Amino acid sequence: MTEYKIQCGADPADHILAVVDGNDVGLQAYENGNFRMSVWSSPDKMRTFARGILALAGEIDGGEDKPTPSRSVKVGDRLRVTKSRLEYANVVVGEVVTVMGVDSCGGFSTDGRDHEGQHRWSFGDESVGNGLEFVDEPAQRPVKVGDRVRIVRNAYDYDYEDRDYIGRIGTLTVIDPDDQPYRVAFDDNDYWWCAEVELVDELADVATTTDSPRAALLEEAARYLPPGASGADLVMVARFLEGE
Structure with a gap:
């Protein structure tokens, strides 16, 4: 029996099968993977x-x-x-999803930020390059409290203040299981709750900025630390030498 399937963008377990059985063509509806009804008609x-x-x-x-x-x-x-909202999925620009399954009918399912490692959203192959792009760099290790991080995304964007925090670097102080799970504290005693952060190698950031006034301080800090010291330790000592 020949069949074609289309999955719901919001829940891949909801789908419709178009099937041919003898001289009849039918549509079979499934909810949460369970058969609900069918419609049969002439070609x-x-x-x-x-x-x-x-x-x-x-x-x-x-x-x-x-x-x-x-x-x-x-x-x-x-x-x-x-x-954002690609194929009706609750995804936003900048979010990274992992492919969990590939459909023989020309589609695939991915996880989501609220269902990591689980089948959550369904997309067609045509969305690759038109709403989705491959991420080839290796996945970062999970962030933890105490990491230096850069704010990547807010769950909400109600005013311009929200956008001002994107790109700021601070220390991750709290991780909560909600839609704004990360509390990032800044060196000026300000802080911000956000939806996504990325690990930051501050030593690399400073080293690539040739006009950075801290470049010399980092070199001096390296003389006080043992070989192989972490970038975070170097930055901490440099700040001490600078009088912060």
């Missing part, structure tokens, strides 16, 4: 129905053929979101 009526769906989709994107991705998606691939 002519199903073709009319299918053309209607194509027309509706064409109203949204013009009906252009989507380019075939030059690289196939496979389980374990990491993809960065470049379009």
Whole structure:
């Protein structure tokens, strides 16, 4: 029996199968993986129905053929979101998801920030390069309290103050299990709660800034520390020498 499947963007367990059995064409609806109902009709009526769906989709994107991705998606691939609410999934720009499964009908499922390591969202191959892009750098180790981090994303963006904190570097002081889990404290005694952070090698950041006034302080700090000292230790000593 030939069949085609389309999954719900919000929950891959909800899906519809289009099947052929003998001279009949049917649509079978599943909710949370459980069969709910079916509709069977003649090929002519199903073709009319299918053309209607194509027309509706064409109203949204013009009906252009989507380019075939030059690289196939496979389980374990990491993809960065470049379009929020892509295919109705609750994803935001900058979020990185991991491919959890690949569909033989031309789609794949990923985890989500609230369901890490679990099947959460469903996407079509056409979204690769058009809302999703491959992330080739290795995944960072999980952040922990005490790490120096850079703020990457807020869960909310109500005013310009929220955006001012993006890119700021501070110390991670609290991790809570909610949509703004990270509390980052700054050197000026300010702090901010945010949705995503990335680890920062402050030594590398300073070293690549040739006009940084702390470059000489870092060299001096290195003389007071044993070989192989961490970047965080070097920065701490440099701050002490600077009188912070």
